[in-house]
Amino acid sequence: xxxxxxxxxxxxxxxxxxxxxxxxxxxxxxxxxxxxxxxxxxxxxxxxxxxxxxxxxxxxxxxxxxxxxxxxxxxxxxxxxxxxxxxxxxxxxxxx
Amino acid sequence: xxxxxxxxxxxxxxxxxxxxxxxxxxxxxxxxxxxxxxxxxxxxxxxxxxxxxxxxxxxxxxxxxxxxxxxxxxxxxxxxxxxxxxxxxxxxxxxxxxxxxxxxxxxxxxxxxxxxxxxxxxxxxxxxxxxxxxxxxxxxxxxxxxxxxxxxxxxxxxxxxxxxxxxxxxxxxxxxxxxxxxxxxxxxxxxxxxxxxxxxxxxxxxxxxxxxxxxxxxxxxxxxxxxxxxxxxxxxxxxxxxxxxxxxxxxxxxxxxxxxxxxxxxxxxxxxxxxxxxxxxxxxxxxxxxxxxxxxxxxxxxxxxxxxxxxxxxxxxxxxxxxxxxxxxxxxxxxxxxxxxxxxxxxxxxxxxxxxxxxxxxxxxxxxxxxxxxxxxxxxxxxxxxxxxxxxxxxxxxxxxxxxxxxxxxxxxxxxxxxxxxxxxxxxxxxxxxxxxxxxxxxxxxxxxxxxxxxxxxxxxxxxxxxxxxxxxxx
Numbered sequence: 001x002x003x004x005x006x007x008x009x010x011x012x013x014x015x016x017x018x019x020x021x022x023x024x025x026x027x028x029x030x031x032x033x034x035x036x037x038x039x040x041x042x043x044x045x046x047x048x049x050x051x052x053x054x055x056x057x058x059x060x061x062x063x064x065x066x067x068x069x070x071x072x073x074x075x076x077x078x079x080x081x082x083x084x085x086x087x088x089x090x091x092x093x094x095x096x
Numbered sequence: 097x098x099x100x101x102x103x104x105x106x107x108x109x110x111x112x113x114x115x116x117x118x119x120x121x122x123x124x125x126x127x128x129x130x131x132x133x134x135x136x137x138x139x140x141x142x143x144x145x146x147x148x149x150x151x152x153x154x155x156x157x158x159x160x161x162x163x164x165x166x167x168x169x170x171x172x173x174x175x176x177x178x179x180x181x182x183x184x185x186x187x188x189x190x191x192x193x194x195x196x197x198x199x200x201x202x203x204x205x206x207x208x209x210x211x212x213x214x215x216x217x218x219x220x221x222x223x224x225x226x227x228x229x230x231x232x233x234x235x236x237x238x239x240x241x242x243x244x245x246x247x248x249x250x251x252x253x254x255x256x257x258x259x260x261x262x263x264x265x266x267x268x269x270x271x272x273x274x275x276x277x278x279x280x281x282x283x284x285x286x287x288x289x290x291x292x293x294x295x296x297x298x299x300x301x302x303x304x305x306x307x308x309x310x311x312x313x314x315x316x317x318x319x320x321x322x323x324x325x326x327x328x329x330x331x332x333x334x335x336x337x338x339x340x341x342x343x344x345x346x347x348x349x350x351x352x353x354x355x356x357x358x359x360x361x362x363x364x365x366x367x368x369x370x371x372x373x374x375x376x377x378x379x380x381x382x383x384x385x386x387x388x389x390x391x392x393x394x395x396x397x398x399x400x401x402x403x404x405x406x407x408x409x410x411x412x413x414x415x416x417x418x419x420x421x422x423x424x425x426x427x428x429x430x431x432x433x434x435x436x437x438x439x440x441x442x443x444x445x446x447x448x449x450x451x452x453x454x455x456x457x458x459x460x461x462x463x464x465x466x467x468x469x470x471x472x473x474x475x476x477x478x479x480x481x482x483x484x485x486x487x488x489x490x491x492x493x494x495x496x497x498x499x500x501x502x503x504x505x506x507x508x509x510x511x512x513x514x515x516x517x518x519x520x521x522x523x524x525x526x527x528x529x530x531x532x533x534x535x536x537x538x539x540x541x542x543x544x545x546x547x548x549x550x551x552x553x554x555x556x557x558x559x560x561x562x563x564x565x566x567x568x569x570x571x
Contacts, residue, residue: 011455011459012436012452015410015451015455016414016432016435016439017439017440017448017451017452018436018440019440027449027452030510031449031452031453031456033511034402034449034453034510035456035466037399037402038402038457038466038470039399040399041396041399041466041470041473044393044396046469046472046473046475049472050475051468051472051474051475052471052474053301054301055302056287056330056331056333058330058332061330061331063327070195071194075194076420078192079190079191079192079420079422080420080421081418081419081421082424088420090431091428091429091430091431091433092430093431095430
């Protein structure tokens with residue numbers, strides 16, 4: 001699989017990452033090698049095999065929908081990079 | 097260093113010949129002496145000493161829990177309320193856990209003493225502990241060698257006698273591979289045996305927490321405490337937890353398979369191969385049936401593992417956004433730059449590589465060709481592994497193709513690094529338990545392990561047979 005600059009930009013945007021210059025060249029080469037390595041899977045015959053999605057043997061493991069407090073507002077704000085007394089603070093979202 | 101076993105420690109504390117404070121102090125001195133190994137990211141010295149006094153009293157009063165006095169370290173991806181946890185990543189620098197992981201709570205309830213948090217590969221992604229934002233961990237057997245990864249700090253802490261036992265997490269071999277490289281015991285339990293609540297997620301259909309120890313008895317005691325149903329993790333099984341600690345000796349002859357393709361694989365070290373075949377002979381001489389079987393999927397296991405785990409990681413790690421916790425770039429000036437700059441400045445290179453790979457295999461154009469295909473291959477591998485484990489009690493194979501490699505040796509080659517997990521990924525792909533037993537010594541003097549896999553939820557059998565194999569292998 002050939003990875004172009006455009007593919008890197010597209011993936012990086014989806015992943016909310018950024019790759020420029022040297023870092024971009026490196027990720028292109030790495031992705032090509034990793035994907036080529038992964039393409040070996042095409043040699044395995046999987047006709048009629050269903051994809052395996054869940055490893056757990058429990059199906060619909062439900063619990064009662066009880067109201068409870070796991071963390072308080074103060075605790076939630078404790079690790080914030082920026083906050084005031086009630087809210088998380090973030091850089092300006094809407095530019096007029 | 098000779099480390100006191102849990103049972104003799106408990107007896108000696110009860111009889112008054114020592115107390116937990118002395119034991120903890122000895123470990124703290126040892127941690128200081130072995131600081132260059134970089135195993136601990138943080139040591140809870142004062143707190144551990146205070147708790148030691150409390151546990152001494154409990155042991156003497158006969159009210160201590162089953163792990164009373166066990167001095168244990170936690171991999172830096174397991175939450176401990178009021179303590180930092182970072183998954184060795186800059187993106188969580190300064191982050192403090194608001195709650196205890198279920199395993200942490202259970203250790204505390206059983207009166208273990210938590211002595212610190214341990215270095216690992218960033219977000220548990222790596223096989224050498226070189227991907228930590230806080231520097232590599234060194235192997236105590238040879239400081240020019242890696243300890244393995246991702247639970248490198250957890251393995252070295254036990255190897256170097258810095259504490260009695262540790263918890264690690266295993267996604268593709270992250271407990272067993274470093275156990276092999278450090279000559280310790282390491283187990284990945286069955287998927288669903290141990291709650292992951294409070295474990296920083298990497299790949300949720302693989303991740304399991306498990307112990308690294310000096311012996312099988314302590315492994316059994318810890319596993320018994322941390323296993324079992326938990327309302328906070330819907331993937332945990334509600335199967336009753338056997339009394340692993342009351343293990344009976346393995347008796348009678350067992351049926352064991354060893355995978356010919358592993359033994360014959362290119363890249364296996366001649367000493368590792370010879371040791372594995374010698375174990376086969378020893379087991380046969382003891383009257384066990386040991387048969388070579390074909391498992392023609394060796395080349396596909398690591399690719400299958402990478403497609404699925406990178407996909408899951410790209411989704412799990414999307415929570416690190418720079419908004420509500422963790423690192424935020426100083427240059428963030430709007431929403432998009434908050435995400436992009438924070439993430440690309442604070443995630444390490446391997447983490448970004450895996451997020452990008454995962455994003456690729458999940459993208460609409462490639463989803464079927466990569467992700468769905470890998471899920472199908474996983475079913476084939478799981479079904480074929482189950483077939484073997486229905487016919488045989490155990491599968492025997494080396495834990496790693498080689499003993500510990502040198503620092504920097506594979507750092508520039510992601511594929512070579514990924515292949516360090518070639519013998520360990522089968523168990524998490526199939527969801528079955530596996531253990532690395534330190535029976536091997538390489539001609540270079542480095543330790544290495546042999547691995548046993550068992551059927552799902554057969555940890556009791558696996559533990560008692562591992563104890564037997566260890567004795568047989570080191571005789």
